[in-house]
Amino acid sequence: MFEQSKKYFSYILNPMDLLRTKKVLQVNPTVAATRIEPDEIKLFVFDYNATQADIKELSNVPDCFPYLDSPKTTWLNVDGLRKADVEKISGHFGIHYLITEDILSIGQRPKMDEIDGLLFCLLNMMYFNEKDSAVEIEQISLVLGKNFVISFQEDAARDVFNPLRERLKINGSKVRQQKADFLFYSLIDMIVDNYFVVMEKLGEKIEGLEEDIVRSANTRTLAKINMLRKEMIVLKRSIAPVRELVNGILRSETDLIEERTEKYFKDIYDHILQANELAENYRDMMMNLNDLYLSNVNLKMNEVMKVMTVVTCLLAPATVIGGIFGMNFEIIPLLHNKWGFFISVGLMLFIPLAMIRMFRKRGWF
Incomplete structure (x- = not known):
């Protein structure tokens, strides 16, 4: 009874802890999404081949329709998700209703599907908020067609694709010489590579916290341990399913992935295995930090009692x-x-x- 009261009292002092826990753990896929739609969306098109590249921002959704039949490779990046606009794009590019539903979902588990000749991947981009020491996630959906890739993002202000955009501007770059499947690989690869950036930041926080515990453990230190433990839950929940996603792409018999591109997806698979192992190591470190904190507290108490x-x-x-x-x-x-x-x-x-x-x-x- 005392422990329960103590828990609820901590939520009164720090209500954001309760909201964070619910956000991390409680996701109900049967409940309709309640997404706050943006006032406007941004459409960027990269239509390219080895020698030419047409890069522009479109003013409205119908302007992207002609690129369905483009002889070049097309990357359509949609920043901001509005139901009506996503349905228009899906209807024109032959994206199945179930995929559209997943694109508009909230808190969806990373997954891949192959429906009506299109390859669909949904996964999370992760960022580390230095101010709050928190892992922030953004759901992104990728649709691979014969000559096009469409990416649907929630946040128009940030992503991890700027290095790819720069490479697309360079004549003769590798991505310009390849087809849509290589562009599809490049997008997933950049998302996965950014996982290591986020984990490196978390690793620095864990090392600093370990020094604080050894030097002077107090109730604030325990709060930091609990906060980082919740961030590890977010990290693990976002990274672990990507292994199945990439494995599903490798086992897929779709004609959209050429045989010469499969080795690149195997490289992503190796990276995500490494990311999973690193996340497991960090989780073990957090458990050890908790034990170290309790040991230090008991040691201090023993010193006082002595x-x-x-x-x-x-x-x-x-x-x-x-x-x-x-x-x-x-x-x-x-x-x-x-x-x-x-x-x-x-x-x-x-x-x-x-x-x-x-x-x-x-x-x-």
């Missing part, structure tokens, strides 16, 4: 001597002796000093 016990032991002789000479008997040795007071005080000082010497000789403190 000091109090020593002080009690040192005062015990004075208490005994004072108690003996304070008894109401008529005949007490040294009661009427002029040196009685000095003898009793001397014993009260000598015996504790002898005890201190004995304690130090035995290594008790």
